[in-house]
Amino acid sequence: MRAERNKLLIIILATGVFGILNTEMGVIGVLPFIADHFNVSIAKAGLVVSLFALAVAISGPIMPLLFSGVNRKTTMLLVLGVFILCNVVSAATSNFTILLIARVIPALFHPVYVSMAFTVAAASVSKAEAPKAVSNIFIGVSAGMVLGVPVTSVIANSASLGMAMLFFAIVNVVVFSATLLYVPSMPVSERLSYGAQFSVLKKSITWLSIAAVILMNGAVFGVYSYLAEYLETITRMNWNAVSLMLLVYGAANIIGNILAARLLSKHAFKSVTTFPFVLGAVYIIMFFIGHLSVPMAILILLWGVLAGIGANINQYWITSAAPKAPEFANGLFLTSTNLGTTIGTTVCGLFISGIGLPYVALGGILFLILSTVSILLRTSIDNPAKPFS
Structure with a gap:
């Protein structure tokens, strides 16, 4: 029951x-x-x-x-x-x-x-x-x-x-x-003081987690924000095909959410540390085959799955750094992802205006490299004996 x-x-x-x-x-x-x-x-x-x-x-x-x-x-x-x-x-x-x-x-x-x-x-x-x-x-x-x-x-x-x-x-x-x-009444039985919740900001792993989430979300949405224009200009798809690809990406997000549950339940830290490398590989492949319609369609499906997994990883990474203040941690997660979207879109836009639309993937790769540094630094604090396990 x-x-x-x-x-x-x-x-x-x-x-x-x-x-x-x-x-x-x-x-x-x-x-x-x-x-x-x-x-x-x-x-x-x-x-x-x-x-x-x-x-x-x-x-x-x-x-x-x-x-x-x-x-x-x-x-x-x-x-x-x-x-x-x-x-x-x-x-x-x-x-x-x-x-x-x-x-x-x-x-x-x-x-x-x-x-x-x-x-x-x-x-x-x-x-x-x-x-x-x-x-x-x-x-x-x-x-x-x-x-x-x-x-x-x-x-x-x-x-x-x-x-x-x-x-x-x-x-x-x-x-x-x-x-x-x-929904039954759900009174809060144990409430931390504001000071106790704010105290999670004194921990270096909280700030490293925030940085990693800003960077990972920037890597995803910095490139995704320009996907429609990329498909029209580089892949030369018509608008109906572009709309279909955006729908495929979104539906693949849902698949990624389902897969993330299993990955984070059994292999949380490995999933987090592996994510930037796998998404980076997608962006590298995209840079070289972006003009080919069928390979790009397959890549977008994989990219959408990874983005769904990445959203779950972002939430896990911040809340696991502050397990005693879940509401505050989830608020930090929402702020971090929104900042990541804003910063990622801006920086990738600079790549486009500076060296051209095909190079938007390089902006995403830059964010992924920086996020890997933040992830590994936090991992070394969590487990100093095996920093990269």
Whole structure:
């Protein structure tokens, strides 16, 4: 009976994370509609994405800490309620400034729900099963990123921008209802003081873990951010083929999440230390065969699987450095990944503008080399007798 309750809880949490990531990423598919509807440039419309990500990065370590002592069911309902209200406002407003405000407010609460979802999922099962439970939450993350963009685009194209925005709210309403009806009260029995949670920042392994995650996520998203342009320009695929490749990449992410559960349960440190080398090999191959359609399609499938595994590795690497402060650690994870995405995209963009689009892979390889240094330094601290085991 308890196992069934835990399974239902994880499903609700994963769906909730899907709804929140859907709100964050789904607007990418409707940016042209936003530009037309609010009579702004496409660059200005992009603020609905960039300001959301910036708010997540800023609030990542702070908001989960503030809510770490609050009943988790109450927290879930509060955050989902904020998302519902702000999504309804986004659907109804004709003022671009109000739209931006309605995007930033829920973004501040984004880390509260997502970090808590990881923490609750891991705590609901045995320590050995925790990576599997966390990987199920990551499936919600991947689904939000994979399905959010095309589904929202289809709704906006066939109905209206307002209906696309209401789709975000509807998903959150479903999760809110399921949480209210089926999730039991979850008071926090043992709450660390703010000082005790902040104290994890005194440890060198925490900072080395943060650095590694920023660099690993920068390596993945720094290159992935330019994948569509790469496939159009270098591989010379038409837009339908590019869309299919992006969908393949996202679906492969979900496969990677499933595989990560097994890898991190049985071979955690080896998985972390091996990851940069395997992804680096993918980027090297991409550099040489990027102009060939079929090999690139196979490579994108492998790349997507690795990216799914990498997301789980990033979360594991930070939370394993601060096991006594899980909410705060998960907040640090969210901030680190968002910073990694921003820095990686910027640096890889400089590679493109400086020496050309084919060399975007070199930017990813640079990040992977630096992440390997951070990983090995932390590993030597964790196990000084066998630093690279």
